[in-house]
Structure formats: structure tokens, C-alpha cells
Amino acid sequence: MSQKTLKGEKLYEGKAKILFQGTEPGTIVQHFKDDATAFNAQKKGTITGKGIINNKITEFVMINLERIGIPTHFIDRLNDREQLVREVEIIPLEVIVRNIVAGTMAKRLGLEEGRRLDRPLIEFSLKDDDLGDPLLAEEHILSLDLADDEELSEIFDMTHQINDFLRGMFAGVGIELVDFKLEYGRLYDEDDAGYVLILADEFSPDNCRLWDLKTGEKLDKDRFRRDLGGEVEAYEEVARRLGISLETEE
Numbered sequence: 001m002s003q004k005t006l007k008g009e010k011l012y013e014g015k016a017k018i019l020f021q022g023t024e025p026g027t028i029v030q031h032f033k034d035d036a037t038a039f040n041a042q043k044k045g046t047i048t049g050k051g052i053i054n055n056k057i058t059e060f061v062m063i064n065l066e067r068i069g070i071p072t073h074f075i076d077r078l079n080d081r082e083q084l085v086r087e088v089e090i091i092p093l094e095v096i097v098r099n100i101v102a103g104t105m106a107k108r109l110g111l112e113e114g115r116r117l118d119r120p121l122i123e124f125s126l127k128d129d130d131l132g133d134p135l136l137a138e139e140h141i142l143s144l145d146l147a148d149d150e151e152l153s154e155i156f157d158m159t160h161q162i163n164d165f166l167r168g169m170f171a172g173v174g175i176e177l178v179d180f181k182l183e184y185g186r187l188y189d190e191d192d193a194g195y196v197l198i199l200a201d202e203f204s205p206d207n208c209r210l211w212d213l214k215t216g217e218k219l220d221k222d223r224f225r226r227d228l229g230g231e232v233e234a235y236e237e238v239a240r241r242l243g244i245s246l247e248t249e250e
Ligand code: CDP
Pocket: 039, 094, 096, 102, 103, 104, 105, 133, 179, 180, 181, 206, 207, 208, 209, 221
């Protein structure tokens, strides 16, 4: 596989990824960078090699979710840092799943980090960096028509299924899935007559919290947020436990 990928124009550059037009209509090339940001980009840094690991962990997770019947935007990995995905209309919601209290939830509600929730919690926030991704109630989503009732119930169903599967998958390799963020998109038919909801974006230690089940060691972006060091080693450890090869072509 060559690192050179045929791709079209740059569509968007985000904090950790760049999106390019794919060569086939309806496709996008998702490029994973080593840049890291936290606290709504107030803290910036580089984690050398992170993009390669996140590309491969995302590929692994998406393929396994497809196997249990979750439709995703993933088509194929192209090289170390890039994957081909389907072009969708992103629903402007960050869907956050929490199994254990951590991060913003602990701060906002004055709760101790590490408290196990009685049942998984699905939260929504508006995907808007300038506003700091504010928390939304379901009523906001419906009143503002960010998604309709049917879409919301599909998002709940798919998200619970994803959480059940991924918790088990990580538990199997000695890791607790504490929380994570998902994004969904609308994939339109060729004639634009209808659409289906599919999972988009990425799943990597950049957007989840993973704690070693025995030691509690953090294996995710909190190492960067909290200046704990050993970021790339932690990400590599997640890949290693999942059996993902990190042999690179770079
Ligand atoms: O991460 P932070 O403490 O700012 O926010 P959180 O609401 O506690 O995040 C919950 C989970 O969603 C964490 O695993 C975050 O990494 C992830 N998240 C994300 O990937 N992108 C965001 N814009 C917000 C949260």
C-alpha cells in the first residue's frame, strides 16, 4: 500500500482530522493527524504517531460494529493515516455515552470521578466549537429540529447496542469503557428520495475514556488533558490489547 492516495480537494480541517473529497462520488478520505487539542482547543499539542493508531483503532471498531449489524460510514483503510468513508450529512449532535462518571459530568454535577452509573447514560450536546458544545435536552433537539423523533429513537437504540458491544469488547482485554462520543450522519439514496442513519466520524482513545480494569491506569486522551505523559504508549497499549498491528508504512 502506498502512502499516496488519490483524493480530491480538501473539504475541511478539524482538530485531529482532515477530510478530502474521495475520487468516487459520495466518498470522503478521512486523514488522521497527530495534533491533539483539549478543553475546546485551549490546550494544543502533538502526539507523534497518534494519527496512525487512531486510524487503525477506528478501522477495527467500525468493522466489528458492522459485524453486529450497525451501519457505519467506513469503507476501507487506504494507508497508515487515511481511510475511505461514505459522505453523509452529519447530524450536529455529539452523542455521549457514560457508564462511569468522569470529566465534565463529574465537574458539572459535583460528583466523584469513578462512580458507576446505575444504567448507561446517553447525553447530547450541540456540535459547535465556538459555543463549547453545550449540553442539550432531547426537547431542544426536537424543538430546534436538529433531529426528529424517529431519528432520536434510532440513535438511542444504536448507541445502546454499540455501548453493550464495545464494553464487552474492551472488558475482554482488561479495559473499562468509561465514556465515549459518537456522531451520526444521514446517508441519502442516489436519487435523494430517502436516507438511512449511519455511524460516522471515528472511535479512538481521542474520544473515549479507557481505564485499565486492574490498575485504573488511564489509556486515553486524559493523559494529554491532565499532563500525565505516556500518551502514545497508552494508545499503543489499547491497539496491542485489541490485537491491532501497528506496523507502519511511513
Ligand atoms: O472530555 P471532557 O471532559 O471535556 O467532556 P466529557 O463530556 O466528560 O466527555 C465525555 C466523553 O466524550 C469523553 O470520552 C470525551 O473524550 C468525549 N468527547 C469527545 O470526544 N468530543 C467532545 N467534543 C466532547 C467529548
